[in-house]
């Protein structure tokens with residue numbers, strides 16, 4: 001997850017790379033959760049470049065202009081875990097290599113519109129699905145995404161009865177009996 | 188302490204017990220009703236025993252904990268076969284069955300829905316049939332079921348308070364001239380029967396931690412155990428049902444928690460594994476005497492699989508909604524549930540509030556989709572309201588559960604294949620529902636509208652249907668199989684047609700009625 005700085009352990013890793021960045025918004029809901037503005041994530045199987053391409057690709061597949069890279073990085077971390085399986089690793093590495101080749105070297109150097117054209121052409125391929133499928137879960141199932149999109153997750157555990165389950169005020173309150181009764185309210 | 192710690196136990200050789208397979212809405216209710224009559228019952232449940240404190244306020248983690256994830260396969264033209272080829276149904280494998288994560292909507296069927304063939308006339312490429320029982324036959328049992336389940340707006344149980352999602356639905360309903368209230372829900376609107384009032388957690392689909400929502404897990408099953416006439420065996424997966432030379436069933440063979448094969452003798456067997464596993468079990472029990480499977484002389488076992496016409500409409504607004512706060516489904520419009528062929532289809536549908544958390548919203552909004560239209564919806568997640576459409580679908584011979592030729596489960600048993608093609612009537616009804624749902628939200632200023640395809644089936648019905656004549660179905664009006672007197676069907680598989688309403692209240696009512704009948708047959712020595 002998010003670390004305050006690049007740790008020693010990250011640099012000592014030989015096989016994998018590292019993803020790092022700085023939160024774009026100093027004051028968004030995610031900034032409140034993060035220990036510092038800069039973040040870094042180590043990779044065990046993928047190289048830094050492969051991680052960066054996958055991050056950019058995921059951003060293009062599920063574009064949220066204001067969602068921090070730090071959240072997209074969680075999907076890359078998940079792919080890196082899956083890449084412990086050598087077939088998956090091959091699929092991801094070859095996919096990135098193909099993207100790079102199509103871009104004449106570095107896919108990241110392309111403009112966003114050109115990237116999109118390439119992705120549309122490869123939609124449905126095994127590589128594309130390997131990136132899209134898990135990301136639909138990972139990208140939206142973490143506390144940072146909850147904070148960004150306004151879902152309160154396990155805060156609901158205690159119940160919203162006293163915490164805004166009916167706090168909508170821009171429409172009229174439904175009349176009784178249709179609108180029902182609070183537990184302690186008599187009919 | 189687990190609720191089973193002090194239960195009465197029965198020996199495997201005890202052939203006087205009634206064996207019930209499955210502990211959900213049908214099986215759990217039947218078990219309690221029989222035990223209350225002093226009849227000895229063994230319930231075999233494939234899933235684990237969880238307590239309310241185990242439940243997780245986390246959609247995917249809860250799914251991994253509770254859902255039926257044993258392999259299934261799909262075929263047919265319904266969209267699920269493409270979106271979720273190995274997850275045709277979203278149901279539970281756990282003590283309490285799918286009542287652990289149902290939403291609680293508890294609506295009676297309408298009288299005409301018990302006579303679908305008479306009321307609608309024959310429909311091409313559908314296998315419509317009248318139920319062998321009428322609304323009047325079931326009405327007293329509906330009463331009984333509503334009382335025990337504490338259904339709101341019946342028998343002096345007040346309505347649940349509406350949440351934000353309800354407020355949007357209600358405002359739209361007023362504009363369209365629909366009537367709308369917080370529904371008939373088997374959820375406590377105040378403390379009742381030792382269970383708390385709903386705390387508006389919004390995790391009804393993940394198990395109700397406070398026990399406000401009725402589930403056999405913490406109502407029927409412990410009550411049955413307390414009589415000293417019921418033993419619950421969790422993690423007991425039934426593989427087949429055996430019979431003797433006279434064609435009466437005599438025992439069930441199951442795999443226990445350690446994977447060891449066990450045989451429990453039985454005087455009578457009731458199958459309540461939900462409408463995919465129930466026919467699968469009957470088919471997997473084929474023998475030289477019953478080569479096509481048990482109770483399948485008519486060839487109808489597994490056929491007429493129904494999953495309800497479903498779909499959802501979500502809409503976004505300029506102002507926030509936070510639909511996920513509070514009861515998942517407490518807002519119902521029944522105006523479209525009438526039979527009115529001028530709309531272009533027979534039967535009708537209900538409109539019910541529904542909210543998903545962010546993780547499930549992403550997974551189910553438009554499976555397979557990507558790009559900015561898709562993400563634009565999620566960008567407005569906290570400004571979104573939603574409803575589910577649920578209506579009558581057509582029974583068809585060809586929509587059916589069969590055994591897979593190739594795929595096997597962890598016990599080496601052939602898995603169920605679920606085949607479903609939408610009938611033109613289902614498609615016309617869904618389109619009508621999408622239109623009306625969209626209109627409703629537009630009437631309160633919706634920004635964007637999303638018509639969302641069916642989720643993996645939560646309602647699974649009809650695969651061992653009731654019929655007056657043996658050749659038209661699998662069981663009679665009491666769920667007793669036409670072919671084998673001491674073999675009963677006790678879950679939604681019995682449904683002759685699906686009706687528009689959510690099925691569980693009817694499953695429970697039928698189970699109560701069946702228990703009364705079984706008690707009588709046993710006293711008479713008829714079974």
Ligand SMILES: Cc1cc2nc3c(=O)[nH]c(=O)nc-3n(C[C@H](O)[C@H](O)[C@H](O)COP(=O)(O)OP(=O)(O)OC[C@H]3O[C@@H](n4cnc5c(N)ncnc54)[C@H](O)[C@@H]3O)c2cc1C
Pocket residue numbers: 208209210211212213214231232233234277278279280281282283284285286288289290291292293392423424425426459460461462464465468516644645646647677678679680689690691692694
């Ligand atoms: C998310 C969701 C929301 C829902 N909301 C509503 C609602 O609001 N209103 C409504 O009316 N209905 C609702 N339903 C549907 C409702 O839960 C089901 O209709 C009902 O629980 C079905 O009862 P049943 O007895 O047929 O099966 P279940 O309750 O599914 O019980 C079947 C049990 O049998 C066990 N079993 C299966 N095969 C075997 C075997 N071979 N050996 C041993 N055990 C076995 C299973 O593990 C399971 O526990 C909802 C369902 C879902 C998934």
Ligand code: SF4
Pocket residue numbers: 374384385386387388389390391392394395396397398399400513514515
């Ligand atoms: S909203 Fe109510 S019924 Fe649903 S889980 Fe929470 S307390 Fe239970």
